Amino acid sequence: MACALHRTTARILEILEKVASFTQGITLSELSRVLDIPKSSLHPLVCTLAEKKYLIYNNVEERYYIGEKLFILGNRYLSNSDILERIKSVLLEVNEKTKETLYFGVLSDCDVLYLEKAELHSKFRVVSNPGNKLPAYATGYGKAILSQFSPEEIQEMYPIKDLAPYTKHTVKTVDGLNEQLESIRTCGFSYEIEESTIGIRCVAVPIKVQNRILAGVSLAVPVFRYNKEREELFKQLLTDAKAKIEKIIAEDRRNWIYS
Amino acid sequence: MACALHRTTARILEILEKVASFTQGITLSELSRVLDIPKSSLHPLVCTLAEKKYLIYNNVEERYYIGEKLFILGNRYLSNSDILERIKSVLLEVNEKTKETLYFGVLSDCDVLYLEKAELHSKFRVVSNPGNKLPAYATGYGKAILSQFSPEEIQEMYPIKDLAPYTKHTVKTVDGLNEQLESIRTCGFSYEIEESTIGIRCVAVPIKVQNRILAGVSLAVPVFRYNKEREELFKQLLTDAKAKIEKIIAEDRRNWIYS
DNA sequence: GAACGTTGTTCGTATATAGGAACATGAAGG
DNA sequence: CCTTCATGTTCCTATATACGAACAACGTTC
Numbered sequence: 362m363a364c365a366l367h368r369t370t371a372r373i374l375e376i377l378e379k380v381a382s383f384t385q386g387i388t389l390s391e392l393s394r395v396l397d398i399p400k401s402s403l404h405p406l407v408c409t410l411a412e413k414k415y416l417i418y419n420n421v422e423e424r425y426y427i428g429e430k431l432f433i434l435g436n437r438y439l440s441n442s443d444i445l446e447r448i449k450s451v452l453l454e455v456n457e458k459t460k461e462t463l464y465f466g467v468l469s470d471c472d473v474l475y476l477e478k479a480e481l482h483s484k485f486r487v488v489s490n491p492g493n494k495l496p497a498y499a500t501g502y503g504k505a506i507l508s509q510f511s512p513e514e515i516q517e518m519y520p521i522k523d524l525a526p527y528t529k530h531t532v533k534t535v536d537g538l539n540e541q542l543e544s545i546r547t548c549g550f551s552y553e554i555e556e557s558t559i560g561i562r563c564v565a566v567p568i569k570v571q572n573r574i575l576a577g578v579s580l581a582v583p584v585f586r587y588n589k590e591r592e593e594l595f596k597q598l599l600t601d602a603k604a605k606i607e608k609i610i611a612e613d614r615r616n617w618i619y620s
Numbered sequence: 621m622a623c624a625l626h627r628t629t630a631r632i633l634e635i636l637e638k639v640a641s642f643t644q645g646i647t648l649s650e651l652s653r654v655l656d657i658p659k660s661s662l663h664p665l666v667c668t669l670a671e672k673k674y675l676i677y678n679n680v681e682e683r684y685y686i687g688e689k690l691f692i693l694g695n696r697y698l699s700n701s702d703i704l705e706r707i708k709s710v711l712l713e714v715n716e717k718t719k720e721t722l723y724f725g726v727l728s729d730c731d732v733l734y735l736e737k738a739e740l741h742s743k744f745r746v747v748s749n750p751g752n753k754l755p756a757y758a759t760g761y762g763k764a765i766l767s768q769f770s771p772e773e774i775q776e777m778y779p780i781k782d783l784a785p786y787t788k789h790t791v792k793t794v795d796g797l798n799e800q801l802e803s804i805r806t807c808g809f810s811y812e813i814e815e816s817t818i819g820i821r822c823v824a825v826p827i828k829v830q831n832r833i834l835a836g837v838s839l840a841v842p843v844f845r846y847n848k849e850r851e852e853l854f855k856q857l858l859t860d861a862k863a864k865i866e867k868i869i870a871e872d873r874r875n876w877i878y879s
Numbered sequence: 880g881a882a883c884g885t886t887g888t889t890c891g892t893a894t895a896t897a898g899g900a901a902c903a904t905g906a907a908g909g
Numbered sequence: 910c911c912t913t914c915a916t917g918t919t920c921c922t923a924t925a926t927a928c929g930a931a932c933a934a935c936g937t938t939c
Binding site: 364365366367369370371373374377378381382384404405406408409410411412413414415426427428429430431432433434435436437438439440441442467469474476490491492493494 | 623624625626628629630632633636637640641643663664665667668669670671672673674685686687688689690691692693694695696697698699700701726728733735749750751752753
């Protein structure tokens with residue numbers, strides 16, 4: 362796939378992303394400034410985006426918001442493949458047995474992207490929701506996914522020595538991260554103690570396909586419901602879920618290894 | 621908002637939508653044919669879309685799939701506004717009391733768009749999922765939303781006399797639909813009996829803001845769990861939920877009426 | 880193995896679009 | 910009331926992009 366980048370296309374995507382990042386909406390002029398694109402160039406673009414409902418233009422406050430069409434298309438990403446549906450049912454099984462929250466996600470650049478979540482309706486704080494990203498090094502299954510990379514590759518991914526701390530328990534250095542990854546490689550499990558969310562611990566496993574780690578499954582538990590016996594149960598259920606999910610992905614006709 | 625449409629922007633959106641509609645992926649040439657756009661014009665566009673992860677290009681099968689970025693942006697549509705979060709918690713309350721599935725959605729063109737859903741993990745067939753669209757006339761809360769329009773306006777929305785049947789119980793004519801809408805206007809509730817999904821009945825209420833119906837809430841029940849006593853409970857809970865949701869939306873600073 | 884199909888890719892120019900400058904509008908400030 | 914600072918909108922042309930045609934690389938078919 363040879364790649365001739367296209368300025369206008371890149372701009373449209375920038376517009377969508379920028380508007381989405383402004384929760385309270387953004388005016389045309391403001392958008393022109395932050396993207397460094399002339400207003401007159403932006404104008405027909407945002408008009409078309411609004412016309413097609415990718416953006417919403419609020420006339421009275423003269424601000425653009427993200428539109429419903431992105432929501433509709435975005436959800437196709439999951440519903441197009443029944444794989445994720447089946448993966449979710451595996452998560453639900455574990456959820457029923459443990460009453461704890463399960464996550465399934467993949468690596469997306471240096472972050473981890475939540476795809477599916479299985480939880481009971483709880484009043485507790487949530488770690489995250491599908492569609493969100495968190496730094497891979499700050500999450501249990503993020504580290505599980507990272508564990509496929511050598512210390513050198515990790516160094517490349519994080520050129521700066523110090524990792525931005527997500528909570529006060531987040532691993533702070535690349536060296537520290539590499540130590541943890543080594544331990545994951547030997548025992549097969551990844552642990553996280555309040556590194557992404559205060560009050561929450563995680564146990565996670567990597568999901569391998571064709572000997573490459575593509576995804577991870579994590580079980581998140583409030584610290585006060587965590588103990589050694591339950592940890593054993595979690596690990597057993599996760600090992601079971603891991604096998605099922607790897608089977609689901611392996612059976613799929615679609616090629617998961619692309620470059 | 622004056623509108624000068626932009627061809628390239630419209631094309632990019634067409635590409636995204638078309639690729640999303642092909643579950644099993646689509647090749648560049650195929651895309652060129654269905655969109656009637658030259659391959660050479662498409663090429664830099666899809667390259668950029670793939671580069672930015674709005675599409676995924678599978679090298680080995682030479683097919684484009686919908687990418688993760690759309691999923692990420694799409695979910696912002698919901699999470700950007702805490703309104704929907706709060707609306708969902710209202711749905712969850714009703715769900716806990718009834719153990720039945722709740723939907724919240726809005727009108728999108730002539731269809732109804734599911735935004736939120738509250739359900740127990742059940743083995744039952746699902747009516748739909750957030751992000752999906754169904755014909756408004758085939759669903760309980762779709763008809764609740766439609767009930768704000770006069771028979772003349774409905775005629776305009778559905779120029780053809782016969783409505784495409786979704787199931788064998790779907791209302792078949794515009795006149796029949798108008799009769800149902802009249803009854804909704806008088807009693808305040810909308811009923812659906814296996815019109816969108818065989819085996820499922822719905823009771824729904826319209827959500828009014830500034831005297832305009834903007835959305836609807838629906839409670840979906842398997843037919844065998846439906847009876848007159850429960851219907852009374854459903855109607856009472858829905859009336860309660862309706863008031864809460866209308867209050868949530870009314871308190872919001874954001875203008876929900878834009879044109 | 881030659882002929883035809885498919886795929887993606889490249890190139891040059893005809894054409895559509897980008898963007899500076901100017902304009903219309905309204906709100907805030909002196 | 911005039912000025913200043915926002916907003917969105919329009920116009921014209923320099924410029925970037927679209928697209929036909931030709932190409933390369935595979936797979937099938939006869």
